Amino acid sequence: MKGLSLLALIDCNSFYCNCERIFRPELKDKPVVVLSNNDGCAVSRTPEAKALGIGMGAPYFQIKSLCDKHEVHIFSSNFSLYTDISRRVMNILKSFSPFVEVYSVDEAFIDLSGIDNPLAYAQKIKEEIARRAKIPVAIGIAPTKVLAKVACRIAKKDPQHKGVFGFQEARDFDPYLSQIKVSNLWGVAKGRSLSLKLHGIHHAKDFRDFSNHHLIQKILTKVGRQIQDELRGISCFPLTLEHEKKKEMMSSRTFGRGVFEKRALQESIASHASSVAAQLRLQNSLCYEVLVYVRTNPYKEGIIQYAASHVLRFQRPQNNTFALIKLALKALEKIWTPGLEYKKSGVRVRQLQDEHEYQLSLFEQENSHSEVSKEAKQYKEEMLMKVMDHINHREGKRTLFSLACGTDHHTWKMRRDFNSPRYTTSWYELPSCNSKSLRKESKYSKKYGRPYKT
Structure with a gap:
């Protein structure tokens, strides 16, 4: 090679x-x-x-x-x-x-x-x-x-x-491609593989040698043609060293148990908004739209089924945690219905813009006294977010958070009955060892030149 x-x-x-x-x-x-x-x-x-x-x-x-x-x-x-x-x-x-x-x-x-x-x-x-x-x-x-x-x-x-x-060589591919099912190929979903099998394509070699390119493109779009070329040794997917920025971001969770209280639902929405705000800052992006959605448990019989979402928009794009929480809670007010057993909530941010290249609103005033005070306030908020992100990265998630996220998540948190400690990311959950045993092992190793075995 x-x-x-x-x-x-x-x-x-x-x-x-x-x-x-x-x-x-x-x-x-x-x-x-x-x-x-x-x-x-x-x-x-x-x-x-x-x-x-x-x-x-x-x-x-x-x-x-x-x-x-x-x-x-x-x-x-x-x-x-x-x-x-x-x-x-x-x-x-x-x-x-x-x-x-x-x-x-x-x-x-x-x-x-x-x-x-x-x-x-x-x-x-x-x-x-x-x-x-x-x-x-x-x-x-x-x-x-x-x-x-x-x-x-x-x-x-x-x-x-x-x-x-x-x-090793191109000719070495054939024996192996004849054994790989087409459904196991990278980029070929199970549903698409069924369509391919209807046309006699059962294995990777069949797919590579299939001559009807228009049919492949119809079933798998342009990507199908590229997969064919890749199987022939022609590179179509080069290494991507810099990832494209996400165009949408979402945070959602299914609750460990049903939620009836509005306060608990508000805390979950605030937590999701905090999460997507941190993601936005991580890739230096801002968002225009915030979508909030809630739903009941579709698999539970005997309850009223409900699912709803609502979108609100910023005048100027934001990645500030507190601004996203405020808008998300306002959106929740539009879809909250009392008396239901909610099972899932989520926040999605859309219409993302680069932090340094976003489009200004026609209604924003430039070079005015009020604008100067706005810029000063915005600078302070940016510094606050940077400090917040730095502390949470160093000390662990949710070291600093908005009180809107709540301090007790027992009403809506995930069920994790078999959770292991965060051995490498929490000072409070580091694995412990017996120093006396370590000293004994060290002395033994130095004396006899081999590891101590109990």
């Missing part, structure tokens, strides 16, 4: 589960499952849990008896831990290549062009991540992103490759 343009996909295996295992080494080789928000369904499973028949997305109430029977270790989602471990993995990758595209919390593409022995180099990356971050990964190497995805899938499924696999 020397001399070729090469990409590598690094995919963390059962990422959420293995993050939990870092601080619980006794769980090695034991079945582990991490649940989604509100402990709803399985979103991460170890191979041991998969072998028991626990499927991705399986509702917890359906697999609870199976988990109890086989002593499966269950965890609620701990995203503060997972994002921090992800950051550490990505930083390790940046020490191996200057060109890293963080694709998701557990996946990244890196450029390996010019590496003499990319397979050996990838094996070194895998070992370094395991040593420093304690996370097992699979690595697929190929000239394009789609083929790298295929290679990574082979590296995961076939133990003989030891977690690393790469396509």
Whole structure:
């Protein structure tokens, strides 16, 4: 593969589960499952849990008896831990290549062009991540992103490759593409794969060699043609080192239990508004529109069903937490209906503008005395937001927050019955150790030149 343009996909295996295992080494080789928000369904499973028949997305109430029977270790989602471990993995990758595209919390593409022995180099990356971050990964190497995805899938499924696999030459693709189902291709959704199968396209090789380009474009749009070219070794999706700014942002949650009180619903909306405001500032954006929505539980029988949303607009775009909370609560007033059991709320911001390039309103007055005082007030608010973001980043989320968000979330917070500590992001939840045992181990190691074993 020397001399070729090469990409590598690094995919963390059962990422959420293995993050939990870092601080619980006794769980090695034991079945582990991490649940989604509100402990709803399985979103991460170890191979041991998969072998028991626990499927991705399986509702917890359906697999609870199976988990109890086989002593499966269950965890609620701990995203503060997972994002921090992800950051550490990505930083390790940046020490191996200057060109890293963080694709998701557990996946990244890196450029390996010019590496003499990319397979050996990838094996070194895998070992370094395991040593420093304690996370097992699979690595697929190929000239394009789609083929790298295929290679990574082979590296995961076939133990003989030891977690690393790469396509050497173009002719090497065929035997593997003949075995990969079209539904497993990157960018081909399950529904679209059914349409492809109706035209005799069952495997990746069939898809690559299908000559009716117009039909492919009709089913999968232009992206389908690009996936075909990527399977032929022609790069259509280059590394993206700078992510595009989001055009919309949203924060929403399903409540752990039904909410009847207006105050609790207001607190949840204020919390969502605070969250999207922080996201806006993180990408240096402002928003014109704020959409607030609420709904009852559509799966619960015997209650009045209700779902509503309302949009309000700023005259001048904002990313100030307090301004967003004020407008969001005003929107909530328009859709609040008493006597209902609410199950979910959310805030979405739209029509985003760059912080330094937004369009002024025709009704704003320039160079007036009132405008000068407005600018001074705006500057103070910006400084307040910067200080607030800095403290929350350093000390943890919700260290500083608006009182409108409430101080007691028991009425509307998520259900997290199996939550693990925030080992790496909270001073109050750091793992503890016995210093006496550490001193004993240190003395033993110095005397005998080998680790102490109990």
